[in-house]
Amino acid sequence: MKAERIKSIGIDGLLKNNPTFRLVLGTCPTLALTTAATNGIGMGLAVTFILICSNVIISLLRKIIPGEVRIPAFVMIIATFVTLVRMLLDKFIPDLYESMGVYLPLIVVNCIILGRAESFASKNPVADSALDGLFTGLGFTWAMTAISIIREVLGAGQLFGITLWDFRIEFFTSSAGAFFVYGLCIALFNGAYTKIESKMRRKRFRSLYEAPLGEETLQAVAEQDTSVKEGR
Amino acid sequence: MTVKQFLKSKVFRCIIVLMCIALVSGALLSVCNDLLKVSDEERVLRTIKKIYGSEIGYEEIEVSYETDTGRIDNIYKLADGNYLVKSTGYNGYQQGTISVWLVAKYDNGKYAGIDDVSVADNEKQTLMSKFTAGVLSEYEGKGEEDFNVIVGGATYSSHALNNAVNVAAKYFLGQTEETGGNGYEG
Numbered sequence: 381m382k383a384e385r386i387k388s389i390g391i392d393g394l395l396k397n398n399p400t401f402r403l404v405l406g407t408c409p410t411l412a413l414t415t416a417a418t419n420g421i422g423m424g425l426a427v428t429f430i431l432i433c434s435n436v437i438i439s440l441l442r443k444i445i446p447g448e449v450r451i452p453a454f455v456m457i458i459a460t461f462v463t464l465v466r467m468l469l470d471k472f473i474p475d476l477y478e479s480m481g482v483y484l485p486l487i488v489v490n491c492i493i494l495g496r497a498e499s500f501a502s503k504n505p506v507a508d509s510a511l512d513g514l515f516t517g518l519g520f521t522w523a524m525t526a527i528s529i530i531r532e533v534l535g536a537g538q539l540f541g542i543t544l545w546d547f548r549i550e551f552f553t554s555s556a557g558a559f560f561v562y563g564l565c566i567a568l569f570n571g572a573y574t575k576i577e578s579k580m581r582r583k584r585f586r587s588l589y590e591a592p593l594g595e596e597t598l599q600a601v602a603e604q605d606t607s608v609k610e611g612r
Numbered sequence: 613m614t615v616k617q618f619l620k621s622k623v624f625r626c627i628i629v630l631m632c633i634a635l636v637s638g639a640l641l642s643v644c645n646d647l648l649k650v651s652d653e654e655r656v657l658r659t660i661k662k663i664y665g666s667e668i669g670y671e672e673i674e675v676s677y678e679t680d681t682g683r684i685d686n687i688y689k690l691a692d693g694n695y696l697v698k699s700t701g702y703n704g705y706q707q708g709t710i711s712v713w714l715v716a717k718y719d720n721g722k723y724a725g726i727d728d729v730s731v732a733d734n735e736k737q738t739l740m741s742k743f744t745a746g747v748l749s750e751y752e753g754k755g756e757e758d759f760n761v762i763v764g765g766a767t768y769s770s771h772a773l774n775n776a777v778n779v780a781a782k783y784f785l786g787q788t789e790e791t792g793g794n795g796y797e798g
Contacts, residue, residue, distance in 0.1 A: 449626040453633055460637040467648040474658055
């Protein structure tokens with residue numbers, strides 16, 4: 381696989397199409413489980429594992445599963461891995477299993493996993509799908525961790541369960557606080573992302589504009605045009 | 613449609629594909645379930661570790677005790693002489709229940725009150741987050757049987773929680789009376 385392709389899938393999952401901050405998917409666990417950083421990381425890694433496994437299997441079976449029954453087939457595959465993760469967590473990390481509660485089995489209907497299965501894994505080769513699962517999962521994990529760190533530090537005066545200070549604003553541990561922090565993070569992320577993207581685009585076009593007209597410049601313009609059309 | 617046509621149809625293919633996925637998933641999960649199953653004994657040890665901070669030997673005691681307001685589910689005699697109890701209180705919100713784990717403390721063989729109360733599970737209760745560690749600590753260290761800790765906004769759930777603690781307290785106080793104040797005889 382080309383390095384360019386890996387970079388493209390990586391940036392897509394982590395930043396450009398970040399499931400939490402850009403696509404606003406998986407909102408239910410994001411709001412409910414971000415009261416502690418360990419919960420955020422735990423949920424993120426569980427989703428990452430399930431995403432990679434389900435993407436690989438769905439990609440392998442993409443030519444066998446008929447289009448008419450693809451959604452029930454995807455749900456069955458995802459549910460199998462979710463049940464497996466539940467068993468593993470219950471056996472080896474019971475505290476995390478208990479703190480995740482009902483949100484762990486609810487991963488079965490998580491929009492991120494179903495969305496990647498439908499839009500990516502069912503149309504792309506295995507290696508690409510596995511990478512997409514990994515980077516989308518990591519994108520979800522870092523977003524969950526960022527939100528939970530803010531909420532845990534401000535709401536409980538703790539970080540990863542270690543008490544930092546006695547000062548706490550209980551609003552941040554409530555549901556309203558979750559919406560507030562989530563909204564704030566979306567605004568900050570998108571603001572920063574748009575600014576950086578427009579700066580990079582301006583820089584790219586300026587270099588094209590200033591370069592002497594020749595074979596290389598024309599090729600660069602053509603590549604730019606293709607990437608815009610493909611929505612990359 | 614003839615049988616031959618049906619076997620060649622897309623509907624048949626869909627059924628076969630879904631059945632195959634279900635069968636493979638089922639087989640994989642049944643194997644994993646055998647390998648990763650958490651036994652009841654292990655769950656009790658985990659609960660003891662959570663309450664005590666370390667694993668301690670225990671012996672399960674057969675008990676059948678139920679009142680109008682609650683019941684005792686399990687009693688475990690711990691190696692240090694205390695008893696770990698799981699009890700359930702009735703009459704919560706929407707007639708639901710709350711189950712708690714608690715420790716019946718024994719000092720020199722005599723009942724010394726309730727300690728280490730934690731919520732195990734519940735049915736139909738929606739405001740369990742109101743029962744913080746501070747609320748649960750109000751039951752601890754007291755040898756009475758009529759606890760009435762009410763949390764504002766969750767009155768019905770408070771009743772169920774009180775019932776769960778009271779049924780255990782009543783049981784152990786009853787045991788103390790039966791043995792003339794000399795402790796528990798099972």
